[in-house]
Each structure stands twice: as C-alpha cells, then as structure tokens.
Amino acid sequence: MPNTLIPLVAALLDAPDAARAKPLVDTLVATLCQITAIDLHPELFRDEHASITAFGKAVSPTTAAQCAEDVERTRVFLQGVHAAVSKRLAALPEDQSLSILYAGTGPFGLLLVPLLPFFDHSRLRVTLLDIHADSLQALQQVLDAFDAGKAVASIVQADACQWQADSTYDLIISETMREGLIQEPQVSVFSHLVQFLAENGELLPQRIELDLWLSGGDNPMHLGPLFTLERQTATALQRGDLSCLQGSLPVPEYSSTLTDIKLTTYIQVYPGYVLLENQSQLNLPLYERNALPRPGTLLQYRYTLGEDPRWQFGYESLRNQPLPDSDAPGGLGVFHLARFWHKAQAQKRSQPLPEGLDTATEWQLERMLMDVLALGLEPTLERVYASHSLAEFERWVLDINPDVASAEYRQAINQRLRQWAEGARVSPAAGFIDGPLNAEQLQHWETHGYIVVPGILSEAQCTQAREAIWSFLEMREDEPASWYKSSSAMKKVMVQLFNHPALEAARSSQRLQAIFKQLWQCDDLVISTDRVGFNPPETDHWRFPGPAMHWDVELKSPIPFATQALIYLCDVAEHQGAFSCVPGFHHNINHWLEQLPPDTDPQDQDWSQWAVKPIAARAGDLIIWHQALPHGASPNRARYPRFVQYINMYR
Template identity: 40%
Template sequence: MQNELIAKVPPSDTMAQSTLPCYKETGGLGLFQLKRMWHKVQLQKQGCADKKIIEDEWSLDVMIMDTLGLGLTPTIESIFASDSFFEFENWVEKSHGRAISNAKRNQLNKSIVSFFEETDIKNETASVETPRYSILTPLQWQSWDDNGYVIIPALVPKKLCEDVCNMLYERLKMDKNNPASWYSCHALKQGVMVQIFNDITMQVIRSLPQVRDVFEQLWGRKNLIVSTDRLSFNPPQTESWQFPGPHIHWDINFNKPLTFATQGLLYLTDVTAEQGAFSCVSGFHKEIDNWLANLPKNTNPHSFNFDKFHSTPLAAKAGSLIVWRHTLPHGSCPNKGNTPRIVQYINMTPLSK
C-alpha cells in the first residue's frame, strides 16, 4: 500500500529550496526530518549550507538512519545521488526492507519532536534502575576505568558469529577455504571495510539483550539507539597485498566539546595479537584534555603522528565484544597470521543535542 502511495506522488522538488523545510514536513512515508535531511545535502552541493545546522542536527540524523537500519555511508551516498526527495524517500523504503510500522513511525517522530522542542529527552533515556544482572565483572570495570576499554569474552554465541562470516563470504563471492579468493576485488569491499550494513544475520546480533546490557551499564542509562554499522575483513598480508589501514586515528569532531561516548566491535573470528587485532592507546582518555591543551596552536589533532604512542593490540576469541571510550586513539594493524580477521562494528548511543 505504501509503495503504491509513494509511486503515485509526483516529485515536487527536483531542486532544493533555498531555505530548509520544517522538520515536521513529510513525504509519503510520514517521517519527520527526512525531507529536511535531503534538503541539507542539496544545499551542501550548492555550497550554501549552514554548517552549524548540519553539525547541530547530525546526531539526530544518525539516529534516524540507525533506527531505520539504513547505514550511514549508503544513506549519505543515496542523498547525494538522489535528484529529488521523492527518489530518496523511495530508496529509504526499499532499503528498510519492509513497511515501516505505525509504532516505529510514531516513536521516531516523537523522538524528533523532543529533539527540536527540547522536551526532556532524558526521560526517554532514563538511568538504569536495577540491571537484570551485572554483565561486567569488577576486573572489567577496572579495565574500563584504567585503560578506557573493556573486553567481554564469549558474549555472542559462536554460531551467530559463523552465520555472519558465512554470509560475508557468500556476498563477496569468496571461499573461506581458498586463500587466493580472499584478495579478489568486489564493489562491497573498501580496503578492509565491507559495505554490508543490515543483513538479517547482523540484525540478530545487534538485538541480543546481553549486547544491550553491556552498553546500558557503561552509559548508565536505558533506551540507547543501536548503530547500523558495517563489517571488516582483514586478510593476511602478502607480497602483493599490504594492509591499507585504518591505522591509529580518532573518530571525533574536535570542533565540539568532548563528552562521554563509546565505540565498539565484535570479533566474529578468533583473533590473536598479530592477526590484525584491534589496537588502541590504552589509558589515553585520562590524558587527552591535557594533551590537547598543549598542542601547538592551529594543530589539527587528526593529523598527529600516532607512531609516537604505544598502541596495544587486543586479542580475543570469536564472540568477544570490545567497547572503548571514543577518546582513545584506535585502529587496526597488519594481519601477520594465516587467516582473516572479521569483525562487526556495534555501538549504542542516546539521542542528545
């Protein structure tokens, strides 16, 4: 029914208007903010976008992408490629994979209204009262405080990890038992990143209550929004294939004040320290404020040479979740083992301004 409705609505805005539409202006899907998202990108393409508005609304836009299971990269690519909002909205419905329920639409619109009208968003993300059980041990909490990261082993059943790995090999047309196939080109491969975001096997892992429990305990609040993120496939280095990165880096917007935030990934295969393991600068969350204050004037923190820092590779078995504070410089490293390192990126955040 929705498909027919949208298909019959003629595109009314093949060019972005000079001013942004109200966040409550909708199209055939009845979703707030979607039309405004599309218009912001069109204004960017014309070189007349308000950068402050884009930054201020970024967390909201990401929340919408995550809630609809769209993935950040494909959504941005679709917005840039769509010549009309009608075209983009059709892409959203198709990528969502099923009709958007009234319950999801109403809850999403309610969150968007709360964001703009500054009603108490914290009521939607209330503090955790009494956890069902403590999934983090005292030693894990100590690691979180001292090192800025925590490893939760055997959190996800190995069978679910294997399901995602098998899906990845199938989608990339590779044979897990044939190393020669691991280096073949594919449109979904970008370096070690794999642009698969919302396969059902990945959704199953994201929806596990024990995964949510970890993030709720670290954040100390409920109703976190789970990210719709991609996979990574890091095969062993060879003479003809060298690790392309990402090396040690940050995913931080330093134009804004630093606040608490997490990042995370799940090892889908057993990973040893030399097997391209996730690496981070342990404990740097305690030093970052002072370090930033002492940087030479006009120095971009992202351009800093992190080779001077000692990074720690984190080995763990398949099914282990690693969560780190986003203030830790982090990255991957060359795989000097015999088998690929495969991970699924997972994170949860509250909606906040």
C-alpha cells in the first residue's frame, strides 16, 4: 500500500492549485476509506456520533473524514505542515528530534500522517490525540498503511481542551474549526494547548484572521479586523485575558446597497500557504442579513466560548429606525430632502414604511420638492435610489442647481414646502383671479377641456430650444438619417433633457404662469421641471413608438381638477405627430368610469372608435388640457420632426 500512497502524496505536495489537486485528493480519500472501512456518505447520516463538549462540538469520525474531500483545505494544510516540519528539522542538529502534537486527528490523521514517510522517523516524536476512540482505531490502520508507526511516540484519547501534557512541543497542529470559528472548539483548543508549546514553538495554522465587512453590493466595505487567533492571543486567553474576544468598530457612511454584515475567515497555515475567502469550507463567509447598521455609531462584537462558540453583534440598525422628519436638515438644510432619500432607501430594501403614512400626500410633497429645486422628476428618482449616501445625493442636487448653496434661496424654498406640508393650501375657486385669457378662450376651455394660447415663446426662443435638443441627441437637422439613431436619452418620443438654459424661457414666462393661475384660480402654483419631446417622421424602417392615447391620472371617480401642458417648439400640422385629445371628455369621464364593467382596464381602449382630435399650432404656442382628457402624441407623417417642451403648473 505505501508504494501506492507515497507517490500520490508526493504529487499532492507538488500540486499548484485545487484543479491539479482534486483527482489526487479524490484518490487519496477513496484509498483511506478503503483502508479504514469508513462509509463516507451513509444513506442516513445524522452525525449522531459527534460529541458536544463544554468547549464546542467535536465532530464525529465520519464528518471528520468528510472534511478530507475539501480539496483546497487538504492541499494547503498538507503543503503548509510539510513546509513547517521540513524547516524545523533543517534547523535542528541531527541528533535532536522534533516534537509534534496533532490534536483532533480524526480517523485519517490527514494533516500529518501522510507526511511522515517523507521524514526520518528517528527525528520525530509525534503525539496523536482525538476525543473519539473510533477515530483512533481507524487512525492506527492509516499509520500501518503508511508504515509510519515508528514516528509516533503516543496515541491519546482525550479532550484536547482538558488534556494535560507531560512535555512541551515544537509544533502543535489542530484544525478543529468551522468558518468564523463558530461551533467547533479551535479557540479553546489552542488557548489550552499553547501552554505546552516550546519557547520557540509554533501553532499550525499560524494565524486565523477574522474580519468584518459591510456587504451586499459589488464593492464590500471593510469595517475592520475582528479577531486573530495566533500564539499571542492564545497565550492571553490561556492566562484568562478575554479582552481580545470583544470590542467595537465604527460604522462609517456607506452605500445603501451594503445591507449585510459579513464575517470572513483568512487562514495562514504557514508563510506562503494560505486559504482565502471561499477557497474552502473553512473560508465561507458568514452573514447577518439586512443588518443596516446606522452610520456614525459603533458596532459591538463579542465571541462566546462554551458549548456553542459563536459571535454576537450589537448595533443600532436603520432597519428599526423611523424615517426622519421632514424638518431633518441633512447636510444641505432643504426641507424634506433627507426624509425623501431615507424613504427611497427603505423602499429599495423592501422595508415597510411607517404604518399610517399618507403616501399620496408625501408623493405630492416630493414632486413639489423636485420641481422647486428645478431637478426634474425622472433623473431625481433615479439618483435618489442610486445614491449610496445622503451626502452623495445632496452633492448631485448642488451640481444640478448651484443656487441651493444660497441660504436665502433655501429659506424661500423651505418656507414654501413647509407651508404646503402644514396644510396651507388654497383650493381652486372660480372668478377672483383675472389673467391673459379672454372670455372666448375661457369658454373654449370650459367646453372642450383644452385651449391653444399663441406666442408664449418667440421664434428665437423656439430655435434655441430645438438646437439644444439636436445637440443633446447628437443629431443634425440637415441629416435626416441621423434622426433615427439609437439614443439612451430617448423614451419613445420623450427626450430625457430636463435642465438647459434654453428651456428656462418657458419656465420663467410670466404670461404662461398667469394663464395657469387664471385656470386654477390660485396664485400659489409650482412650475414643473419637465422634459422635451422629439417625434421624427415615420419611415419604412421606423414607426411611431408612442405614447399613444392615455391618461396620466389614476382613473378613479371623481377625477380631480388638474392641468397638463406642452409648448410646440416648431410649427406642427395635424399630420406631423400633433398632440391629440378627446375634446369635452372631462364632462363625461366620471359617469363613464362608473359604468365600466368590473375588472376593466380603462386605459385599454380601441381609440379608433373615439373622437380623437389632433391639434395643429405654431411654434411657441402653448396647449393646456384638463387631466381628465385622454391624450397622446400621434404618428408623424410629415417631413420634419415635431419638437415640444412639456410644462405644467400645479398645487
């Protein structure tokens, strides 16, 4: 048998990685099972022969044998122990022997016995120790197979955490552990046996380092070292100093994707022979899921010795914290901004929002917040979810709107938002605010639910806005082929351009604002920071993608009063992708909704059966419609694109 085993082990000692080692380990384990008659994977296996000691779980002989199948653990430990024994022997005078204690041998003695044929047995004095008699009986068969008995001074059945040696050892080997040093007694084994280590002796593995991380995203954040088991800490523990088993780590600001606490295990068997995260079962990370420790606090940790060794963590969790009030200032000092970000992070983590939260009112406040800060709804929603910290989100807000740095600007915004949040709202009421619309226009509005107001923007202002859109889309007016290039900035015919100086002419128009105030009969309105639209002519290869006819309001009777609007930035004929609506439907919508059969989707309509009207108008003209009107763009069958700027005011 040694003629078969020794070349196998020699090849394993030369294996550079797990891939090369696997067939060798598989053959070695199969051979050892044959020698010991161990059934490695019995049909019904409950590990009932494990021993639960006062220091942790001593796994059964079968489980200990199964550990040999962990290829990288077997390769690295065998190579590391071989290097340690070789170096120690080389440093000793030839007339001196090397004393080795191997505690927790299991049935194979895998970390040392296969190596014994490679050394002069007369220079070794080995003690083999295990708690299970069955393991030691099988171990004797392995020793015989390797013809290594002459190197062994004694075989002891005992608990390694209580056994008393009558001499010291140059090397003490023990791998009685799981990932994170949980459940099994590795810490207690080393902290007890270290007293029997010679003055210049070594523990193998030399170092077991545990670290804590915040995890959950692509880039985990290292919180710090948790504990290192080595000769120094083992000696301190043996003397009764348990201070290394507890402590605290500061929690910094971190990405909101890092929801978990992760504990990693690094093992250095001997210099140059290490096991890293996920390389073996011993290095599997441990997680405390959805932990969310609060930044700026301390994460407390403590290792508990005893029958079930394990780590305990104490921390203040965002998971258990209420949302900050709207008045919570954050770094910028903008009303509701910190609450907005914290709520987005809670929703991203699928955390329940506070019971009784008026989500509709909160959303209205957040919509106003985005508009008064001139941020734009869609880019802000994307950023508030993607920002890993409130500080990162606030930096983005400042980049988009540098005016927020002004205390006077913030004060005006905060006053307006706070008044709205506290209920200082004015309902629309007819007749007391006059404005640019004449009686005929107001009658048209009342009858049809929309109006076209000419000349809100000048020709020059429309040209500047179109040029901004051409540039943003990287298209050329004089190259029709470029109008159809794919762009991530396009969503159907909507263009995700929200902030540009050319778009401010409409938003700052006093005439436009007066029209909205007249229709709303309210002078405390917020103007939207909305996007633009680009609808090129249809071709054989490009068809109008929508949006087709639809409503943007929740179709639940009664439909409240509100407006929507856009400005044509070029002349638009009826067949040029014109805005379309169903005039007058605001009078009928509530009755229509109430008559719909149950489980009917009101948005799912055959619009060819409806009186849909395309609205032609000139560049600079404003089209306002009641939100109860179904509306949409239409296919462009002209020769020039349709350009629009979406805009609205609301309360």
